[in-house]
Amino acid sequence: MAEQITITEDEAALYDRQIRLWGLDAQRRLRASRVLLIGLRGLGAEVAKNIVLAGIKSLTLLDHTVVTEEDACSQFLVPRQDVGKNRAESSLHRVQQLNPMVDVQADISNVGDKPDDYFLNFDVVCATCCTLTLLHRIDEICAAHKIKFFAGDVFGFYGYMFADLGFHEYAEDVQKTKAKENIGEGEPATKKAKIEELETHVVKKSATFTRLSNAFEFDWGTTEGAKKLKRTPNTFFIIQVLLQFMEKFSRRPEVKTLLEDRQALEELTPGVLEKIGLKSDYISPEFARSCFAELSPVCAIVGGVLGQEIIKAVSQKDRPHRNFFFFNGIDGSGLVDQIGD
Amino acid sequence: MAASIFGVFDEVTQNKIISSKVLVVGAGGIGCELLKNLVLSGFPDIEIIDLDTIDVSNLNRQFLFRKEHVGKSKAQVAKESALHFNPDAKITAYHDSIMSSDYDLEFFKKFDLVMNALDNRVARNHVNRMCLAADKPLIESGTAGYLGQVSVIKKTVTECYECQPQAAQKTFPGCTIRNTPSEPIHCIVWAKHLFNQLFGEDDPDQDVSPDTADPELAGEAGKAALESEAKADAAGGIKRKSTQAWAMETGYNAEKLFNKFFRDDIKYLLSMEALWKKRKPPVPLDWNNLPQDVPATTHQVAICDQRLWSVQECADVFAKSLSSLKEELIKQGEGGMLVWDKDDDPAMDFVTSAANIRAHIFGIPSKTRFDVKSMAGNIIPAIATTNAIIAGLIVMEGLKVLREEFDKCKAVFLNRQPNSRKKLLVPCQLEKPNPKCYVCAPKPEVTVILNTHKITVKVLEEKIIKGGLGMVAPDVEIDDGKGTILISSEEGETEENTEKFLEQFGINNGVRLKCDDFLQNYNLTIIIYHRDKLEEDKEFQIIGDVSEIQAKYLEDKENEDKQPNGLTEKQATEAATAVEDEDEVMLVEEEEIQQITVSKKRKHDEEPEVVNGDTVKKQRLISDVAEHYDDIIS
Ligand SMILES: [Zn+2]
Numbered sequence: 001m002a003e004q005i006t007i008t009e010d011e012a013a014l015y016d017r018q019i020r021l022w023g024l025d026a027q028r029r030l031r032a033s034r035v036l037l038i039g040l041r042g043l044g045a046e047v048a049k050n051i052v053l054a055g056i057k058s059l060t061l062l063d064h065t066v067v068t069e070e071d072a073c074s075q076f077l078v079p080r081q082d083v084g085k086n087r088a089e090s091s092l093h094r095v096q097q098l099n100p101m102v103d104v105q106a107d108i109s110n111v112g113d114k115p116d117d118y119f120l121n122f123d124v125v126c127a128t129c130c131t132l133t134l135l136h137r138i139d140e141i142c143a144a145h146k147i148k149f150f151a152g153d154v155f156g157f158y159g160y161m162f163a164d165l166g167f168h169e170y171a172e173d174v175q176k177t178k179a180k181e182n183i184g185e186g187e188p189a190t191k192k193a194k195i196e197e198l199e200t201h202v203v204k205k206s207a208t209f210t211r212l213s214n215a216f217e218f219d220w221g222t223t224e225g226a227k228k229l230k231r232t233p234n235t236f237f238i239i240q241v242l243l244q245f246m247e248k249f250s251r252r253p254e255v256k257t258l259l260e261d262r263q264a265l266e267e268l269t270p271g272v273l274e275k276i277g278l279k280s281d282y283i284s285p286e287f288a289r290s291c292f293a294e295l296s297p298v299c300a301i302v303g304g305v306l307g308q309e310i311i312k313a314v315s316q317k318d319r320p321h322r323n324f325f326f327f328n329g330i331d332g333s334g335l336v337d338q339i340g341d
Numbered sequence: 342m343a344a345s346i347f348g349v350f351d352e353v354t355q356n357k358i359i360s361s362k363v364l365v366v367g368a369g370g371i372g373c374e375l376l377k378n379l380v381l382s383g384f385p386d387i388e389i390i391d392l393d394t395i396d397v398s399n400l401n402r403q404f405l406f407r408k409e410h411v412g413k414s415k416a417q418v419a420k421e422s423a424l425h426f427n428p429d430a431k432i433t434a435y436h437d438s439i440m441s442s443d444y445d446l447e448f449f450k451k452f453d454l455v456m457n458a459l460d461n462r463v464a465r466n467h468v469n470r471m472c473l474a475a476d477k478p479l480i481e482s483g484t485a486g487y488l489g490q491v492s493v494i495k496k497t498v499t500e501c502y503e504c505q506p507q508a509a510q511k512t513f514p515g516c517t518i519r520n521t522p523s524e525p526i527h528c529i530v531w532a533k534h535l536f537n538q539l540f541g542e543d544d545p546d547q548d549v550s551p552d553t554a555d556p557e558l559a560g561e562a563g564k565a566a567l568e569s570e571a572k573a574d575a576a577g578g579i580k581r582k583s584t585q586a587w588a589m590e591t592g593y594n595a596e597k598l599f600n601k602f603f604r605d606d607i608k609y610l611l612s613m614e615a616l617w618k619k620r621k622p623p624v625p626l627d628w629n630n631l632p633q634d635v636p637a638t639t640h641q642v643a644i645c646d647q648r649l650w651s652v653q654e655c656a657d658v659f660a661k662s663l664s665s666l667k668e669e670l671i672k673q674g675e676g677g678m679l680v681w682d683k684d685d686d687p688a689m690d691f692v693t694s695a696a697n698i699r700a701h702i703f704g705i706p707s708k709t710r711f712d713v714k715s716m717a718g719n720i721i722p723a724i725a726t727t728n729a730i731i732a733g734l735i736v737m738e739g740l741k742v743l744r745e746e747f748d749k750c751k752a753v754f755l756n757r758q759p760n761s762r763k764k765l766l767v768p769c770q771l772e773k774p775n776p777k778c779y780v781c782a783p784k785p786e787v788t789v790i791l792n793t794h795k796i797t798v799k800v801l802e803e804k805i806i807k808g809g810l811g812m813v814a815p816d817v818e819i820d821d822g823k824g825t826i827l828i829s830s831e832e833g834e835t836e837e838n839t840e841k842f843l844e845q846f847g848i849n850n851g852v853r854l855k856c857d858d859f860l861q862n863y864n865l866t867i868i869i870y871h872r873d874k875l876e877e878d879k880e881f882q883i884i885g886d887v888s889e890i891q892a893k894y895l896e897d898k899e900n901e902d903k904q905p906n907g908l909t910e911k912q913a914t915e916a917a918t919a920v921e922d923e924d925e926v927m928l929v930e931e932e933e934i935q936q937i938t939v940s941k942k943r944k945h946d947e948e949p950e951v952v953n954g955d956t957v958k959k960q961r962l963i964s965d966v967a968e969h970y971d972d973i974i975s
Pocket residue numbers: 500501502503504505774775778779780781782
């Protein structure tokens with residue numbers, strides 16, 4: 001389908017600086033892709049901005065929740081006076097303004113109520129602000145139908161993104177130094193050296209991704225797990241506690257219940273760790289002091305990485321990060337790790 | 342806003358943000374993202390400055406701008422859009438150059454933190470100096486395609502922006518451009534020079550005619566060329582007057598111009614036989630007899646810019662763009678001139694067609710207009726996601742700066758792929774200031790190698806002190822005990838000096854010049870090293886740290902003894918004596934100086950790493966990132 005899409009001169013002017021980076025073919029594929037974005041908090045806003053600017057075909061904003069005071073920390077798509085209104089609907093206008101050439105729609109229903117075949121309308125599903133149970137369900141549906149699946153969230157200073165692209169084929173530029181003998185032959189030695197240049201070859205590659213459940217149910221208590229653990233970012237386990245909190249209370253930790261949520265997180269931590277084969281004090285409960293609301297710069301970083309991974313996935317250009325990216329705003333680390341296989 | 346909601350930040354950070362005043366320099370790709378992050382994080386008082394207006398090619402990433410804003414001030418529109426995110430923020434926008442004297446030391450002193458979101462080295466150098474002078478912390482940043490970096494600069498604590506020599510812009514030897522191009526870029530540079538010769542400012546460095554001083558013509562071949570030079574002058578009669586005056590006389594006649602540059606000049610080049618002994622000789626073209634073959638395009642593309650043109654098409658575009666440019670020039674009236682701009686269609690058409698015609702003549706592959714635009718315009722590809730990540734990292738570093746935790750600040754690099762330690766974002770320890778830095782050292786000194794008989798005061802001021810050393814309005818006096826004033830920042834005061842050679846002021850080897858830039862609050866001593874001839878016919882060379890060159894000298898001298906490096910015997914002797922006289926080495930090539938930077942290793946984070954307890958120390962080459970640290974200045 002992507003092959004039939006032509007880029008107009010107007011689009012070429014608008015997308016000039018990125019076509020110079022990823023080429024016309026990648027832009028054509030972007031232009032054909034239909035994306036579902038679940039969750040329109042800070043991270044969702046960043047992802048929406050990045051992929052709409054890049055020039056996808058259509059974006060559906062799906063969120064049944066309403067704007068709160070906390071959105072002022074990072075959700076730049078909703079007007080300040082819209083507290084109490086639906087997040088997807090409130091975001092629609094500004095998302096559309098980012099790029100009139102993209103078809104943008106808002107859906108205010110609850111993703112949990114959507115039947116399986118709803119997801120078949122999309123090439124990419126990106127789920128934020130979802131519980132682990134929901135993420136597992138959507139991942140399985142996407143895997144069964146070859147839909148590219150992404151998940152991500154930001155809690156205060158911490159954030160992550162996950163990708164399950166199934167069996168994914170992509171093109172990668174490989175650079176080789178090559179002396180241009182035929183032209184450089186007659187050049188004096190001093191000039192000849194300068195004629196050596198990097199040559200870019202496009203290489204076709206593929207990668208197979210694992211399901212989200214394999215990562216979250218991975219047993220770190222085994223010998224193999226313990227070996228891997230040494231090099232696994234702590235942020236992964238912080239995220240697990242936070243997702244467990246959402247599972248248990250059917251909501252995120254919130255600043256309006258700051259103290260009790262902090263305590264609940266601290267209490268939840270040992271159990272979450274033990275369940276996946278870790279010592280109950282493997283991570284310090286200190287993180288509970290810095291995981292409230294969504295920091296705008298953290299959303300920008302995680303949303304930037306996540307947005308670029310979506311662009312890579314649909315344009316089938318460049319090696320995707322497999323399969324997690326973690327950002328920890330307290331220690332400043334930004335790591336890619338392969339967990340679950 | 343994060344800082345006005347209790348529980349998001351710790352109390353110290355929260356209070357620092359609420360009471361801060363910050364400056365953002367640049368409202369482009371990084372600037373838009375940064376402004377968003379700052380207002381959402383709760384920074385209450387932000388000033389933003391940008392000289393630029395909005396272009397349609399900005400809209401794929403500078404998300405505070407929309408189509409209806411094209412042509413308007415970036416700073417102003419960015420302010421208005423960001424106020425929607427947080428109407429309580431106080432944002433002051435300046436549609437102006439940060440290098441203007443309005444933004445003096447007092448201006449910079451108002452801020453707790455300055456953040457650069459710039460795309461050129463000149464402005465970066467200037468803001469670096471202003472922040473050093475005002476003793477304000479600066480966060481520097483840059484992106485290129487998928488890559489980016491953020492760094493913190495704090496006077497006396499970290500390296501400044503200019504502590505390490507900066508890679509020089511890539512240039513090509515004049516004879517390659519004029520006589521023996523072998524790459525598309527050589528033809529593109531030539532075509533840009535041709536544009537300036539025909540429509541722009543006359544610059545002797547941008548001659549497009551065959552170069553009879555090509556070192557390859559030394560000896561016998563040279564004689565032949567010299568003989569034929571007289572012949573050519575007689576035949577064409579063109580060299581005696583400026584190219585522009587001649588073109589104007591012909592009424593910018595496409596046929597006449599084409600036949601001069603693509604037939605007669607090429608025939609003349611062919612007469613320099615020594616050049617073509619081992620090279621494929623060029624084939625002159627005639628306006629009335631052009632090859633009709635169409636270059637093979639890999640596949641049909643809809644975008645005109647991405648299609649290769651035949652020679653005939655190039656000639657047609659050449660003619661059409663000539664007449665449009667002629668009209669533009671006439672509109673300017675007497676003494677008018679055009680400045681080449683990649684976004685001006687006729688100017689771009691002219692360079693594409695002229696470059697491809699020349700490429701055809703020399704058997705060099707042709708390029709699409711799209712590719713020529715990238716190369717001729719030094720376009721750095723830019724995307725929203727990289728800018729977003731870098732702007733996020735700027736704020737993360739900014740929070741540490743506000744808390745004055747400079748020991749925790751890092752230089753952070755965004756890579757395309759994670760490194761072997763899984764790091765996609767790679768933090769590096771900030772370097773200590775370079776004690777020999779000619780900007781941030783307590784008593785800055787710099788060595789300039791030049792020929793005092795050939796360099797005028799004007800060249801010293803414009804190309805060396807302003808261009809090379811980044812001063813804006815210098816006062817220069819000779820450190821001769823008399824305080825002879827060479828250059829004054831007051832207009833007209835030293836005008837009578839401008840055309841004189843340095844030597845006429847008694848400036849010779851070892852003389853010290855005291856330069857003072859009032860705006861930058863910057864004093865610099867220039868030590869002059871006279872040399873009769875510099876390598877590659879450079880006009881001058883700026884050497885930040887002489888000792889590093891001295892260390893390299895012995896090695897070089899050995900090499901030189903063995904191999905005269907293409908110099909004639911006479912030149913080699915001259916050079917050798919010059920070195921002895923000066924007791925210093927000046928034969929280090931600019932590239933070697935760059936090597937010093939490149940091979941200098943940057944220490945990786947030395948703290949125990951988060952990746953659980955293992956404290957593997959890894960070193961990271963600056964060269965990994967040097968290429969994308971700085972946008973190329975066109
Ligand atoms: Zn310095």
